[in-house]
Amino acid sequence: MISLKGGVGKTTLSAGLVSSLRLKGGRALAIDLDPQNALQYHLGVEHSVSGFGSSSMAGLNWSERWQCAFNDALLLPYGILSEDERSSLIKDMTEDRHWLARQLDSMNLDENDVVVIDTATGNNLALMQALDVADEVLVVTTADASSFIALDQIDGVLGESDARPAYSRCSYVVNQFDASREFSRDMLQVLKRRLGEQLMAVISLDHTLGEALAYGRNPFSTVEPSPACEDVLNLAKQLKARFEAPPVQGIEG
Numbered sequence: 001m002i003s004l005k006g007g008v009g010k011t012t013l014s015a016g017l018v019s020s021l022r023l024k025g026g027r028a029l030a031i032d033l034d035p036q037n038a039l040q041y042h043l044g045v046e047h048s049v050s051g052f053g054s055s056s057m058a059g060l061n062w063s064e065r066w067q068c069a070f071n072d073a074l075l076l077p078y079g080i081l082s083e084d085e086r087s088s089l090i091k092d093m094t095e096d097r098h099w100l101a102r103q104l105d106s107m108n109l110d111e112n113d114v115v116v117i118d119t120a121t122g123n124n125l126a127l128m129q130a131l132d133v134a135d136e137v138l139v140v141t142t143a144d145a146s147s148f149i150a151l152d153q154i155d156g157v158l159g160e161s162d163a164r165p166a167y168s169r170c171s172y173v174v175n176q177f178d179a180s181r182e183f184s185r186d187m188l189q190v191l192k193r194r195l196g197e198q199l200m201a202v203i204s205l206d207h208t209l210g211e212a213l214a215y216g217r218n219p220f221s222t223v224e225p226s227p228a229c230e231d232v233l234n235l236a237k238q239l240k241a242r243f244e245a246p247p248v249q250g251i252e253g
């Protein structure tokens with residue numbers, strides 16, 4: 001889950017996807033690569049838990065550090081790091097282009113496990129590490145002019161020759177869409193023209209998400225899903241279909 005612009009909803013949608021996207025027999029896991037350490041608040045995880053960068057976790061493999069989250073998902077939080085822990089993490093990520101890939105390798109993930117990675121806003125180390133491992137890159141954007149302008153920059157990042165593996169797919173999600181505003185509807189048309197089939201989902205502006213976060217509630221636990229939850233469930237369904245589809249032979253060369 002990436003974007004160069006802040007506050008578009010990466011963390012909210014990461015939480016939504018890990019709560020709703022599960023392949024048969026597999027686990028739903030989330031990794032928070034953002035020092036804001038906010039994903040755990042969206043997923044009902046105890047606030048004091050250690051994250052992957054904490055030295056108290058040093059002897060443990062990543063597979064031993066997961067925390068239980070809403071909807072039986074598992075979360076690896078970023079944690080609250082000391083200056084030394086933070087410097088050491090930055091050093092690891094800087095010196096090893098495939099640092100995240102190596103951590104994931106050590107976890108014995110099953111092919112039916114889905115890992116959702118929330119990244120920090122901007123073109124940073126977390127983004128580069130996430131792009132290195134992602135089968136599916138989701139760029140989150142909003143239907144406004146500043147997000148539209150940022151699309152050129154993200155195209156530049158995604159287009160860099162060694163940014164991501166050739167098999168990875170890139171799709172866009174428009175979040176916080178307010179259908180009641182003519183301007184938003186017009187901007188969505190502009191985005192549709194620009195992104196074509198890469199525009200995978202439009203998620204409604206829905207204040208129940210912010211309220212659920214404030215009260216520590218699971219927005220996916222209601223019998224009737226709220227409009228944004230319904231949209232996220234549809235996005236999860238599309239992704240599930242992609243992940244479960246057998247690989248197409250010969251297309252990618």
Ligand SMILES: Nc1ncnc2c1ncn2[C@@H]1O[C@H](COP(=O)(O)OP(=O)(O)OP(=O)(O)O)[C@@H](O)[C@H]1O
Nearest residue numbers: 006007008009010011012121176204205206210228
């Ligand atoms: N579909 C939505 N409808 C209404 N509010 C939303 C929606 N999605 C996200 N929000 C709200 O927008 C704010 C920013 O969301 P979030 O923190 O997920 O964005 P972000 O891209 O992860 O931000 P950051 O750049 O800080 O990492 C939050 O207050 C969240 O509740």
Ligand SMILES: [Mg+2]
Nearest residue numbers: 010011034038
């Ligand atoms: Mg965030």
